[in-house]
Amino acid sequence: MAAHRRSAHRKPKQRPLTGSAARTAATLALAGAATAGSVTGAGAAPAEPAPTATQVRAKVDRLYHDAEVATEKYNGAKEAAATATRAVDALADEAARRTARLNTARHALGSLATAQYRSGTLDPAVQLALSSDPDAYLQRASYLDRAGDRQNGLLRGIRRQVSQITRVKARADQETERLAARRAELRDHRTAIRTKLADARKLLDTLTADERAAYARHGGGPSHADRSAGRAPAVAPGSRAAQAIAFAHGAIGKPYVWGATGPDAFDCSGLTQAAWKAAGVSLPRTTYTQINAGTRIPRSRLAPGDLVFFYSGISHVGLYIGGGRMIHAPRPGAPVRIAPVDEMPFAGATRVA
Numbered sequence: 001m002a003a004h005r006r007s008a009h010r011k012p013k014q015r016p017l018t019g020s021a022a023r024t025a026a027t028l029a030l031a032g033a034a035t036a037g038s039v040t041g042a043g044a045a046p047a048e049p050a051p052t053a054t055q056v057r058a059k060v061d062r063l064y065h066d067a068e069v070a071t072e073k074y075n076g077a078k079e080a081a082a083t084a085t086r087a088v089d090a091l092a093d094e095a096a097r098r099t100a101r102l103n104t105a106r107h108a109l110g111s112l113a114t115a116q117y118r119s120g121t122l123d124p125a126v127q128l129a130l131s132s133d134p135d136a137y138l139q140r141a142s143y144l145d146r147a148g149d150r151q152n153g154l155l156r157g158i159r160r161q162v163s164q165i166t167r168v169k170a171r172a173d174q175e176t177e178r179l180a181a182r183r184a185e186l187r188d189h190r191t192a193i194r195t196k197l198a199d200a201r202k203l204l205d206t207l208t209a210d211e212r213a214a215y216a217r218h219g220g221g222p223s224h225a226d227r228s229a230g231r232a233p234a235v236a237p238g239s240r241a242a243q244a245i246a247f248a249h250g251a252i253g254k255p256y257v258w259g260a261t262g263p264d265a266f267d268c269s270g271l272t273q274a275a276w277k278a279a280g281v282s283l284p285r286t287t288y289t290q291i292n293a294g295t296r297i298p299r300s301r302l303a304p305g306d307l308v309f310f311y312s313g314i315s316h317v318g319l320y321i322g323g324g325r326m327i328h329a330p331r332p333g334a335p336v337r338i339a340p341v342d343e344m345p346f347a348g349a350t351r352v353a
Contacts, residue, residue: 064331067196069315071258074189081182091172102161241305243279248327294352310344
């Protein structure tokens with residue numbers, strides 16, 4: 001009876017499907033897999049379309065602009081680092097001179113102390129009592145008083161030199177800290193510039209050769225007509241403005257290199273600084289300091305030789321040559337050229353001389 005119950009609960013043995021039954025099962029399995037795949041794929045996001053050439057050019061323009069902003073900050077930090085380096089060197093020289101004077105005073109004090117030790121001293125009243133020549137004693141006593149005054153003077157001088165050296169060293173420590181901060185800024189701005197330019201190159205590599213050539217022509221080198229048209233600026237011959245413009249014309253076609261001030265390559269503020277230096281005028285290094293290097297003028301009063309600035313952050317500058325045009329160093333890949341002032345958002349102008 002127990003054996004019968006055990007046999008009743010056994011799982012019936014399954015026979016393998018054959019023939020039409022097997023084919024039907026396989027068909028159902030494939031259909032189920034296809035249905036599952038379509039359900040899974042329904043939730044997947046469609047791939048983003050590749051950016052158009054126009055979108056790529058716009059992104060590259062933004063990256064180049066960001067790189068130029070970082071370049072002007074780099075130029076400012078570099079100038080500040082140079083100033084801090086000169087200050088540290090000057091303070092080190094001053095500390096060395098004061099230390100030499102301190103050592104001289106210490107040597108004099110040591111010599112005086114040695115002389116007094118060798119000669120010995122007695123109480124002045126005792127010396128007068130024992131002296132066979134009071135007049136001679138009084139002369140010696142007067143000399144000793146003067147020697148004491150000299151010693152006191154040396155001591156005061158030493159204390160003063162020690163105090164001054166301490167102050168000089170404190171100032172040197174402060175300038176050294178400033179120098180370290182400027183050098184850190186230089187590294188940060190250099191990294192930012194290189195990163196932006198590398199990103200721009202990667203984007204340009206996604207364009208076809210023809211599209212890259214078209215982008216290079218946009219903002220690229222000047223035509224022959226541009227060169228000849230700007231060669232006779234409406235400015236008094238021999239004036240400083242004419243000299244600056246002549247220099248800028250001579251730089252046309254030279255490459256843009258961030259941080260460069262010539263003679264073989266320039267960034268935007270490096271070009272204007274070099275042009276006016278050729279005219280005997282010293283300009284500061286950056287766009288945001290050059291704009292304050294002369295008299296601010298409205299756009300309606302622009303004259304050849306004026307500095308024209310662009311973007312809200314004053315991150316680009318060119319040299320106005322008249323006729324609504326300027327000479328400027330545009331960006332990496334675009335050499336120094338003539339361009340319309342309307343090419344970029346106008347921010348202000350300055351008359352240097």
